[in-house]
Amino acid sequence: MVGVVTDTDERLRRPATLRSLSLGEMKVTYLPDGVVPLAPRGWLPETSDAVWADHPEYLDESGYLVASIGGLLVQAGDRAMLIDAGFGPGSLPPEPGDPRGTVQGGALLDGLAAVGCPPERIEAVAFTHLHVDHIGWAPRGVFPEADHLVAEPEWSGRSHIVAHGTTEEMLAALAPRVRTVRDGEEIFPGVRVLFTPGHTVGHTGYVISSGGQRLVAFGDALHSPIQVDHPQWRAASDHDAGLSGASRRRVVAELERPDTIGYGVHFADVVFGRVRRDGDGPGWRPLP
Numbered sequence: 001m002v003g004v005v006t007d008t009d010e011r012l013r014r015p016a017t018l019r020s021l022s023l024g025e026m027k028v029t030y031l032p033d034g035v036v037p038l039a040p041r042g043w044l045p046e047t048s049d050a051v052w053a054d055h056p057e058y059l060d061e062s063g064y065l066v067a068s069i070g071g072l073l074v075q076a077g078d079r080a081m082l083i084d085a086g087f088g089p090g091s092l093p094p095e096p097g098d099p100r101g102t103v104q105g106g107a108l109l110d111g112l113a114a115v116g117c118p119p120e121r122i123e124a125v126a127f128t129h130l131h132v133d134h135i136g137w138a139p140r141g142v143f144p145e146a147d148h149l150v151a152e153p154e155w156s157g158r159s160h161i162v163a164h165g166t167t168e169e170m171l172a173a174l175a176p177r178v179r180t181v182r183d184g185e186e187i188f189p190g191v192r193v194l195f196t197p198g199h200t201v202g203h204t205g206y207v208i209s210s211g212g213q214r215l216v217a218f219g220d221a222l223h224s225p226i227q228v229d230h231p232q233w234r235a236a237s238d239h240d241a242g243l244s245g246a247s248r249r250r251v252v253a254e255l256e257r258p259d260t261i262g263y264g265v266h267f268a269d270v271v272f273g274r275v276r277r278d279g280d281g282p283g284w285r286p287l288p
């Protein structure tokens with residue numbers, strides 16, 4: 001499809017940059033850590049070549065989806081927490097036949113420094129799940145004051161996580177600081193747990209509410225904005241395809257509600273957006 005290349009198209013195929021937005025009295029900031037390229041047909045196995053021929057705007061020059069890696073800093077006055085902790089410094093090459101390319105990380109602490117929030121100020125790190133591109137910096141002990149919040153079913157089912165890059169040693173380093181959380185629990189002023197299982201056994205999102213606005217941090221329930229229009233498309237790495245499909249539909253329904261902003265940690269450089277169903281454009285409308 002030949003068309004006018006828009007600024008949004010360019011953002012769909014580059015990794016995210018540091019972005020902040022206000023939500024009522026709160027401030028949220030995307031802290032980029034790195035990037036991983038995803039082979040589109042391998043990562044979303046229900047798609048076809050025809051899908052990607054129709055949507056080249058999502059693919060970089062090598063034909064890959066561009067998945068950002070990072071964390072979300074949530075600030076309320078002088079209090080601060082993180083949702084996910086990136087991959088950490090270094091890289092992880094793919095296994096043979098893996099639809100993902102090399103994972104690269106390492107920038108997250110630079111972003112914290114850039115916004116003037118020392119890691120000692122982080123009082124909690126809430127994980128969407130225990131994959132290595134989400135726990136990243138935490139086992140390295142860089143957040144000395146932070147509780148490590150994990151959905152109860154994710155922690156009790158953590159044996160499923162090992163062998164996907166997360167090691168026993170990483171989980172052992174987290175363990176003394178882990179506090180498990182329940183669906184609906186308020187973990188920070190205005191921040192509640194929203195269980196969205198399927199990608200992993202206990203995958204969870206978080207809903208931040210302030211001043212009549214909501215932000216839904218949906219983690220790896222969706223990896224690409226194209227799934228907003230096709231929530232039936234699972235990721236190859238989903239632990240339970242049936243459960244992940246139900247969670248994707250639930251997340252998209254939540255995003256269609258008024259006064260709601262979505263946050264997709266892996267959504268290229270369009271991590272913040274709203275879902276709109278007017279006209280025939282894509283459902284995911286990135287914030288400027």
Ligand SMILES: [Zn+2]
Binds near residue numbers: 133134266
């Ligand atoms: Zn991930």
